[in-house]
Amino acid sequence: MLDIEKLIDEMTLEEKAGLCSGDDMWHTKAVERLGIPRIKMSDGPHGMRTFDDNGKVIPAVCFPTGSALAASFDTELVERVGAAIGEAAKTNGVHTVLGPAVNMKRSPLCGRNFEYLSEDPYLAGKLGSAMVRGIQSKGVGACPKHFAVNNQETRRMSVSADLSERTLREVYLPAFETIVKESSPHTMMCAYNRINGTYASENEHLLDEILRKEWGYQGIVMTDWSAMNRRPRALQAGLELEMPSSAGVNDEKIVEAVKAGDLSIEVLDEAVRRLLTWINAELQGRTESVCDLGVQRELAREAAGKSAVLLKNDDVLPLRKGDKIAFIGGFADKPRFEGGGSSHVSVEHMVNAIDAAKDIPNITYTEGFNTDDALSDYELVAEAVRIASEADVAVIFAGLPAAFESEGHDRTTLEIPESQNKLIAAISAVQPKTVVVFHGGSPVYMPWRKDVAAILYMYLGGQEVGSASVDLLFGDRNPSGKLAETFPLKLEDTPCYMNFPGDGNNAEYSEGIYIGYRWYDKRKIAVEYPFGFGMSYSDFIYRQIRSANSRITDTDTLKIYVDVQNRGEYAGEEIVQLYVQPSKARQGVRPVKELKGFKKMMIAPGETKTVCFELDKRSFAEYKPEISGWYAATGEYTILAGGSSDNLPLQVKVYVESTDTIPLVYNDYTTIGDLWDSGLDVNEVLDALDAKQTDLSALGLPADKMDRAIHMEEVKRGMPIHAVISMGGRDMNKIYQALLKVDGLEGKENIPL
DSSP states (O other): OOOHHHHHHHSOHHHHHHHTBBSSSSBBOOBGGGTBOOOBEEEOSSSOBEEOTTSOEEOBOOOOOHHHHHHHTOHHHHHHHHHHHHHHHHHTTOSEEEOOBOOOOSOTTOTTTTTSOOSOHHHHHHHHHHHHHHHHTTTOEEOOBOBTTOOOOTTTTTOEEEOOHHHIIIIISHHHHHHHHHHOOSEEEBOSSEETTEEGGGOHIIIIIIIIIITOOOSEEEOSTTOOSOHHHHHHHTOOBBOSOOTTHHHHHHHHHHHHTSSOHHHHHHHHHHHHHHHHHHHTTOOOOOOOHHHHHHHHHHHHHHHOEEEEESSOOSOOBTBOEEEESGGGTSOOOSOBSTTOOOBSOOOOHHHHTTTSSSEEEEOOSOTTOSSOOHHHHHHHHHHHHHSSEEEEEEEOOGGGSBTTBOOSOSOOOHHHHHHHHHHHHHOSSEEEEEEOSSOOOOTTTTTSSEEEEOOSOOTTHHHHHHHHHTTSSOOOOOOSSOEESSGGGSTTGGGSSOBTTEEEOTTTTOOTHHHHHHHTOOEEEOTTOOBOSSOEEEEEEEESOSEEETTSOEEEEEEEEEOSSSOEEEEEEEEEEOOGGGGGGSOSOEEEEEEEEEEOTTOEEEEEEEEOHHHHOEEETTTTEEEOOSEEEEEEEESBTTBOOEEEEEEEEOOOOOOOOOOTTOBHHHHHHSOSOOHHHHHHHTGGGOOOTTSOOOSSHHHHHHHHHHHHHTOBHHHHHHTSOOOHHHHHHHHHHHHTOTTSOOOOO
16 A cells, blocks of 8 residues: 555655656556556446557457446446456456446437437436446446536537536536445546536536535546646646646646646645545555456346347237248348447457357348448348248348447437338338347437337447347347437437537537436427337336325435336336426426436236335435525425336325525515515515505506506516616615615625615
């Protein structure tokens, strides 16, 4: 163990500055004179991407990507995958894994959505936390990324995500907050982009005020690769480590800033203290390890199977072994199982669907289309149509080409290549039992969805996706995944259609808190497939919901019980989802409902199981900038339970009483209606304003006496104090003193109205 305080005393200024940046692409600097070792980092959101001493990539197991794992809704599974990645990291001498990636899916066009978990912050937080726990259970550090509001690839190194504090807190930060509070990650990676004009790497509001002081984060913050802007300012804001090396340029800037008095040595020492604490954590209890590739392959196959989503099934699946089945499409031979960019894994093993089904009789394969070509090959299509028409069932393996989804660029359309659309249309016209197995990391538009008999969405299922596909098609595994994102009917329906990817260096988040299903619910927009949707070979019935209490305060924990029965012939896993609908008074300014609980459980045929959820204050709360905190308004909330966001047959109501008070601060913009509705003693203010006697006779009023009274009342309600004052005859000082009394600010320096 390093003696941290002793080392800080012995290190030179230059050594301290040098420790705050990388030595090369993947290592921190060592200080050999003092015995401080270097730390190795590697990418690995869904598998290790690391290199040997000669710079050659080391093959590894590729697990399903983040978008796929999220569809499993399975924290236990994700934690096991994290542990496997941690084991692989330790085997290869890696101290810190650069993952998971937990940014919100603001738009389905984001090129990196295949890495990200969900459009829902609660789900992303719980799954991301499970991944971190798994990785760190093996004595390896995890690095959640990208903190924060990194939701597009277009101009990602310069764009400013411009959003309100409420939107930041309710949508884009909760996943990171959950991970910090539940799993204590060793490191955190800041984003490339700016937030409201300030780079994430030097954003004191994010890195210090929220991450450390509010959430209690104890680890270090590092840059995304080359995300540094102004080095001394970043250090001051709370960013310890710049990656990779800047060849000493930024180290010298730190030294110069300290010598000039622009950066205090105490700030630098604190950064060094955190870095040394991190190094100790990564070295503690480290032992030699060799991961079992066979075990990891089986886990990858299980994860791919549990992450796939059955979107449609008109009694064609599972397939019967022995029927004449046509496998069609290039992805049956060369499946797309991961995305491009820094998360790319060089796989040590891969089985396609054709090889996985080699022992099943009567399966014929034909290419149908070229996976890298958007243009139709009419000879391939004609042959595919012939084979499909002669088969009992046609299974088309379709998907997005690799160039469509990658780090570094965003998509511009939800369309898939036209060659695939035409092939699916041609085959479904001659074969009523047409099944589409789709490989992709994001939502796509499916113009043929009503014409085919079944759709199995495999996402990017990792190296074992071929075997997992066959397991699901033939019933050796029961589909249990559900969508962790909404599939829209058209791009124009999406929440940020008018503002993605933004105007040059600014992206206006004008949709606010309404992303994903929150947007479609609020706007009553029909979708292709809703959040949380997924079918099974089982038939699950939601029987009953019960609340342990009908009234609680916001300091209580509420238990909710949901009974689910499997009425089908197959044992299967159901994902029970729990949503909270706000009180009636807040429905106008809050989402229609929000996910606040989920549980995946195996249920045997005929069996009924009960799942228990626990709801706390945050389950009912919204973020209130007025108090810089979370507030659950007093009122009656509705708890909804079911199998998807648009299928919630069970509900129970509970009354929540708030113990918090929102301070009411009045000024010259306060309306008369605000004063009347405040519940405080504002009679002095009203008397000073003489508001009840305000002459509004100059306004055009209805002829009817009652209508006129109502009209005058509403006009008064909407009048701000400064408008009443401007009508003349009011003592402004008297009004001001009355306002101060309401605010409890008597005696403060007067600020003229």
